[in-house]
Amino acid sequence: MSLRKRAVRSVFWVFAQQWGRQLINLVMLGILSRLVGAVEFGLIALVVALLEFSKPLLDQGFSAAIIQFKDLTKEHLDTAFWVNMTLATIATAISFFLAGPLAEFYDTPQLKPVMQVMSFEIISYGLVSTQAALLNREMRFEVLAYRSFITTTSSGIIGIVLAVRGFGVWSLVARSMFSAVLNVIVLWTAAKWRPGLSFSIQHLRELFSFGVKLLGAELIGKVRRYADNFLIGYFFDPVALGYYSIGFKLVDTIQQVILGVFKTVSLPVFSEVQSERERLAKGYFEATKITSLVFYSGFVMVILQAEPLINIVFGPDWDASVPIMQWLAVYGMASTLIVYNQSLLVSVGRAGWAFWLSFSGALLALIGIVVGARFSIVGVAAGKSLAGLLLLPVSIGLILRILDRKFSEYASMLRPILVGTGVMAVVVGSVIRLVVGSSDLVVLAAGSVAGGVTYLAVIYFWDREALLKTYQLVVLALPRRAFRRFFDE
Numbered sequence: 001m002s003l004r005k006r007a008v009r010s011v012f013w014v015f016a017q018q019w020g021r022q023l024i025n026l027v028m029l030g031i032l033s034r035l036v037g038a039v040e041f042g043l044i045a046l047v048v049a050l051l052e053f054s055k056p057l058l059d060q061g062f063s064a065a066i067i068q069f070k071d072l073t074k075e076h077l078d079t080a081f082w083v084n085m086t087l088a089t090i091a092t093a094i095s096f097f098l099a100g101p102l103a104e105f106y107d108t109p110q111l112k113p114v115m116q117v118m119s120f121e122i123i124s125y126g127l128v129s130t131q132a133a134l135l136n137r138e139m140r141f142e143v144l145a146y147r148s149f150i151t152t153t154s155s156g157i158i159g160i161v162l163a164v165r166g167f168g169v170w171s172l173v174a175r176s177m178f179s180a181v182l183n184v185i186v187l188w189t190a191a192k193w194r195p196g197l198s199f200s201i202q203h204l205r206e207l208f209s210f211g212v213k214l215l216g217a218e219l220i221g222k223v224r225r226y227a228d229n230f231l232i233g234y235f236f237d238p239v240a241l242g243y244y245s246i247g248f249k250l251v252d253t254i255q256q257v258i259l260g261v262f263k264t265v266s267l268p269v270f271s272e273v274q275s276e277r278e279r280l281a282k283g284y285f286e287a288t289k290i291t292s293l294v295f296y297s298g299f300v301m302v303i304l305q306a307e308p309l310i311n312i313v314f315g316p317d318w319d320a321s322v323p324i325m326q327w328l329a330v331y332g333m334a335s336t337l338i339v340y341n342q343s344l345l346v347s348v349g350r351a352g353w354a355f356w357l358s359f360s361g362a363l364l365a366l367i368g369i370v371v372g373a374r375f376s377i378v379g380v381a382a383g384k385s386l387a388g389l390l391l392l393p394v395s396i397g398l399i400l401r402i403l404d405r406k407f408s409e410y411a412s413m414l415r416p417i418l419v420g421t422g423v424m425a426v427v428v429g430s431v432i433r434l435v436v437g438s439s440d441l442v443v444l445a446a447g448s449v450a451g452g453v454t455y456l457a458v459i460y461f462w463d464r465e466a467l468l469k470t471y472q473l474v475v476l477a478l479p480r481r482a483f484r485r486f487f488d489e
Contacts, residue, residue, distance in 0.1 A: 033317075036171065088122050121176065151179045228369050235373045250302065280344070328381050370383070371383050
């Protein structure tokens, strides 16, 4: 099978993984948001943000090295696994004992027991990171899709049952812990590789020399993503963080589909053609265009229809999350245009550049968030979004330099999408004014249909080749047997 077909089939399965997980997760959260309050969601959001920093420290960029190395050996895998497990054990102990001081720092006593229990999730990161990297290297994304469906559905049901019985924040804790355990079981069942007892300093050096630069970028990326949670938890309270986390969720669902799907697939694909710059540039431009065609307008729709979306998915009690979601959708729009940039830099051996780009983004985001936090939680979202827009020209310019392409080529590629999105926004705004006073479902349906038809019409008349190519890629991505069954039935 050609690289193109493998890449597109991989996109299908990673889409199934991400969309399946995110859609099920949204349904579960929609139910839980009617059973559990903002305080409980805020506590979980803060603990998750704190624990997320252990992931890149445990992995140290080893996963990317496992995917990128052409001459991967068993010694590389064994060494990576045992280093990860050692660090996971140490990190679990540190997180457990830091729970008390952090609870005092945030003046939130409830944080201590929640963080102590959830600290044991860190062990699961060490147990599965090498197995997951191997499955990514082999492009066995169907396994990861099945994994996501099983863990998200089962853990969501556990959380809802406990919430109905009045367990409050512990229903959310149980949901997270059960998901971690199932994740380990599924990945160890699917992966053929098993760790041996070998450990090699030489192979550790090879892994570390590649991963250390990426480690910095990953850590800084965590700061960029979770700094708002830390500062809201400090300057405000768990209730404010709860509203922020709900406003963030719908945008994050789309963003994780983009980042999770395409970033996952793009690194191994770009790595295979890293020495063929013309082919690499063509693939990057094509991928960016199709991704923007599908998702850029989606974020604009979120901005225009934030209120009915929040009311339908989470309920009217979460209306304070509406302006937060609108601002964070702006951040999502910027992310759509640079989704492949870090993967491309790593694939061509410019992990150092990826680090400095990530560092610049985190610094700008931190400044924006700190300034915004002086006003309100909406100010936090606005500061983070504006920082993302400021980084956009720098990131794009860096990639165009590596690919030896002009900005005019990039702008020409995006012009139909930007115009189509602008026309769509005018139409959706007009339709919303016409149906004002109707139910949230009617407003959402009318705006979505009118906006979708308008956008597709503009793209069709301006760049129908892009629509055709997107359709062809969707068809190519479908598993052949499933596609045949569709027509046979």
